[in-house]
Amino acid sequence: QSVLTQPPSVSGAPGQRVTISCTGSSSNIGAGYDVHWYQQLPGTAPQLLISGNSNRPSGVPDRFSDSKSGTSASLAITGLRAEDEADYYCQSYDTSLTGYVFGTGTKVTVL
Amino acid sequence: QVTLRESGPALVKPTQTLTLTCTFSGFSLSTSGMCVNWIRQPPGKALEWLARIDWDDDKYYSTSLKTRLTISKDTSKNQVVLTMTNMDPVDTATYYCARIRGVSSGPGSGMDVWGQGTTVTVSS
Numbered sequence: 180q181s182v183l184t185q186p187p188s189v190s191g192a193p194g195q196r197v198t199i200s201c202t203g204s205s206s207n208i209g210a211g212y213d214v215h216w217y218q219q220l221p222g223t224a225p226q227l228l229i230s231g232n233s234n235r236p237s238g239v240p241d242r243f244s245d246s247k248s249g250t251s252a253s254l255a256i257t258g259l260r261a262e263d264e265a266d267y268y269c270q271s272y273d274t275s276l277t278g279y280v281f282g283t284g285t286k287v288t289v290l
Numbered sequence: 291q292v293t294l295r296e297s298g299p300a301l302v303k304p305t306q307t308l309t310l311t312c313t314f315s316g317f318s319l320s321t322s323g324m325c326v327n328w329i330r331q332p333p334g335k336a337l338e339w340l341a342r343i344d345w346d347d348d349k350y351y352s353t354s355l356k357t358r359l360t361i362s363k364d365t366s367k368n369q370v371v372l373t374m375t376n377m378d379p380v381d382t383a384t385y386y387c388a389r390i391r392g393v394s395s396g397p398g399s400g401m402d403v404w405g406q407g408t409t410v411t412v413s414s
Contacts, residue, residue: 182338184328193312217337225386236402270337271397272396279397282336
């Protein structure tokens, strides 16, 4: 049911860099709508990680960064740490559905 | 400090109507550009946006669920209510409410504050 596609899982050793892709279409990311990223730690509610135009809420380290091109976006985590183990979701707006859409979610594992 | 808190029944029977309340503080839903959304997450699955209500009472619904959803607000009580009719076991999920700012000129700036969620199980 998710309109935005993410890889189910990514993993990396502590200190490494991992990226999570978010693939959409011409009615959402490709239409120029902002992509937002959320981190969901086990058993907790999602938290805004990066808002559109690379805005990080207070307290989010600059190890997290985002980018967007065409109908896709990506989240990068550098200097991977054990506390980064979580599920990550992208989110945008879809003009065809006239509503918000989320990605399929990606589980990040720190080896 | 901005907070949101969901409340409602933990268990509903199939075909019943679910009523959830989001009680918030730290902001006003009468402020231009403000909105509150409902999102749900079935166990082990992805997030799904359900509905949004704006400061000016505009309402938006998921196209796949719009026939079953109604969102409303009571600005004086700082509450947003979501009703979902004809509940089915596939509607078993954790239901969240979340705020978005800046929707007066577009989709807004991301869901910056979430409630802790309320878990609803649909079973006879």
